[in-house]
Amino acid sequence: MGPKQIYRMLKVRAWLIALLALIGAIAGAIASKQIPKRYEARSRVVVDLLKADPVTGQALPARTLETFLAAQVELIRDPRVTRRVADQFGWAQSPALRAKYEAARGAGSRLGFREWLAADVSRNTHATLIRNSPILEIVYGATVPETARRGADAVREAFLAEALDSKRRDAARNAEWFGRQAAVLKTRLIEAEQRKAAFERANNIVLQDDNMDAESSKLQALASSAAAPAAVTAAPVSAPSAGQLAQVDAQLAAARQTMGVNHPEIIALQRQRAALAAAVGRELTSARAAARASAPAGGQAAEFSVQTRKVLAQRGLVDEARRLAGDITVLREQVAKTMQRAAEFELQAQSTDAGFGKLGAAATPLDPVTPSRWLLMLGGLIGGAVVGAIAAVLVEILARRVRGAEDLQIEGLPLIGMLEPVAGTRRAARSWLPFLPARGATL
Structure with missing residues (x-):
């Protein structure tokens, strides 16, 4: 079916297209009355x-x-x-x-x-x-x-x-x-302080603020009072890195409670502890050698030697006390941070x-957002025309008629000839019904 055939169909059924377009425009006008305006x-x-x-x-x-x-x-x-x-x-x-x-x-x-x-x-x-x-x-x-x-x-x-x-x-x-966590950490801190106090009472060890015990402080005082410079050099028998080692042990113990053995932080703390332990060993070895090489003379030397033996004898106990002190330090920091976060959230609440x-403030709308009456009528008119065109083509397809030479081009059947309309000849009256033949049609 070519464009020329469709044009003839639409031309013959123009009344149907016009009728449906009119109905669409009327429907649009009715809709504009029925649809409430919206702002x-x-x-x-x-x-x-x-x-x-x-x-x-x-x-x-x-x-x-x-x-x-x-x-x-x-x-x-x-x-x-x-x-x-x-x-x-x-x-x-x-x-x-x-x-x-x-x-x-x-x-x-x-x-x-x-x-x-x-x-x-x-x-x-x-x-x-x-x-x-x-x-x-x-x-x-x-x-x-x-x-x-x-x-x-x-x-x-x-x-x-x-x-x-x-x-x-x-x-x-x-x-x-955070408040509940702070309460739990406070309980753990109290328990850690009680364990440290019980350990110090049981072993007669008291750590000072710098994590140094009384016997090591006494030994350091004896070394400082010695006249020989070598004795002054031999004074720090307690190894400066021992305090750092105790803190790392406390951090490692706390981390193991919440992390696995293969956690990167656990591995890093273990490496740090190994390095500090090696440093403590070297410092103690150097201090003992210096103490033996330049021990004070007379009674002071004997007292220095006895005190050195005391310090070395309780070295393991002092290290354990420092580990307990490290646990307390870590828990105190955790309690302080947790309580700070809880206070911040309480303020946010x-x-x-x-x-x-x-x-600004919302302004009163002046114009509705719904389509205007003329727009709805135009839309109905266009929609009705489109529906009418489709209906006209369908009617012509269901009741085909010969309206031009193109309608006779059937495959397998040759077209012998075509008669041109004679001027002045009366056109045959068309039936209003598509399925009836035209009235008065002549050849």
Whole structure:
């Protein structure tokens, strides 16, 4: 079927196309009367999370801002927000809305009245993220301009209130968790201090603030009082690296409680301990050799020798006491950090800053967003014409007629000749029914 044949079909059935186009225009006019006008108001929210938090000093990284804003766009239409809007307008006490809800509720529907109102607010609300900016635009639609304006502002207020409540809830939950952890760590710290005190009483060892025991301090004093320079050199028998070794042992013991043996931090601490242990061994060997080579003379030398033996005899006990002291140091640091975090979250739980700010107020819309009457009529006219054209072609296909030489070009049947119309000859009257032949047709 060629374009010329289709043109002849449409030309013959032009009355059908015109009729359906007219019907479409009338339908558009009727629709413009029936469809209520809809107005949309807009309110905006600016995100202030790029600024540092006044409590914690932390700011939202810029690379995660877009993901965060996308989540906030979904939160705006969340029932937690839309329920607040319904409550603010007092729709739950409206008898008309109650009757509409009863009429619309299905037999097996479990949706409550308040949830139904929230769903209606959600349908009339949508939010968009303005490109390349930390601004959220909230759009609320209604059949009354003033209702649209109030709805846009109400949704924004409800969103800000929910964002603040959510921030407070999360902060309160985190503060409670850190508080429990701090209590556990305090208990462990008290137990560690009791173990250290019991160990010192049982072995008659008392560590000073610099983790040096009394016997080592006495030995160092004897070495310092010696007149020979070599004696002064031999004074630090206690090995300067011993304190660092005890702290590393405490850190390693604490890490093993929460990490596996193959954890990188465990391996690094083990290597550090091996290096410190080797250094302590070298320092002790050097100190003993110097003490033997330049021991003080007379009674002072004997006292120095006795004190050295005492220090060496209780070296293992002193190291254990230093390990216990290292555990206490680590636990004290953990308690301080945990209590600091708990205090920060407690302040956040009392914060009044949700991380968002209002950007102006919603304006009352002046023009509806629904199509105008003339646009609907034009759309109906075009749609009716398209449907009429399709119907005309289908009618012609179902009741084919010879309207030109192209209609007689059948494969296998040659065309012998064609008669041209004679001027002045009366045209045959056409039947209005496509399946009846033309009346008065002559050859």
